């Protein structure tokens with residue numbers, strides 16, 4: 001499978017503050033990849049680097065095989081970009097902005113925009129400045145789908161959308177991307193939506209990528225373990241036990257390791273664990289388990 005996005009050894013700093021170092025990842029053609037991370041881990045920074053707005057301190061990003069700093073306009077036109085969900089020309093109506101954008105895109109798909117607007121119950125004469133935050137996000141998303149880009153880059157696409165519209169858009173986007181072979185790179189804080197939308201996931205921690213794996217593999221393999229431990233028992237220091245904590249004599253942590261291996265390592269560490277219990281988790285719980293609650 002060819003990579004549509006290739007990032008190699010990206011390092012970025014704002015002034016003297018390093019955000020991350022040597023970040024490398026690929027987004028294969030036809031896949032939907034979600035970039036997850038706590039507040040301030042550098043998701044928007046990465047999207048801004050990918051869009052060419054920010055120059056990384058070092059490293060290289062290629063999209064469709066071209067270095068993004070020297071990308072030809074024709075290649076740039078193959079990328080649909082949503083930056084923080086908003087439309088610029090807010091004085092225009094739904095209909096006017098559609099006509100305005102259409103002029104820039106030779107493959108413009110008017111029907112894709114209006115199909116989404118119909119689903120969202122917004123009338124053609126409605127002015128963008130008089131819409132709610134969520135409705136503006138919907139217009140921005142409609143304008144991106146109509147561009148018919150080969151790659152969609154969506155920063156916080158669910159900003160302001162209510163649960164029903166988030167579900168509607170996530171399902172619509174997945175169906176559209178799979179039917180048309182589109183590649184999607186997106187961020188969102190609403191991880192429940194990501195579980196049904198994305199194929200692969202990158203979880204960022206402060207300064208680095210914690211993991212990049214298919215969502216199916218994360219759901220199959222990450223387990224939450226709990227067991228009873230005596231008062232004052234030490235916390236396990238094993239790097240494969242993520243964020244262990246004890247609350248009222250119950251030790252809890254997440255791990256990719258199978259039950260038998262966890263039991264063995266606890267015994268080896270001299271932790272007298274009783275009633276070891278494993279549980280499958282949702283993507284959101286896996287995210288919290290792997291990155292910690294705070």
Ligand SMILES: Nc1ncnc2c1ncn2[C@@H]1O[C@H](COP(=O)(O)OP(=O)(O)OP(=O)(O)O)[C@@H](O)[C@H]1O
Nearest residue numbers: 014015019037038039040041042043044045046189
């Ligand atoms: N223009 C800037 N100048 C200085 N620092 C910045 C600038 N933009 C972002 N930062 C800092 O860089 C870090 C990463 O910010 P970024 O917006 O990329 O995070 P994020 O993962 O998208 O966060 P969130 O989940 O809150 O949207 C943050 O600590 C932020 O304060």
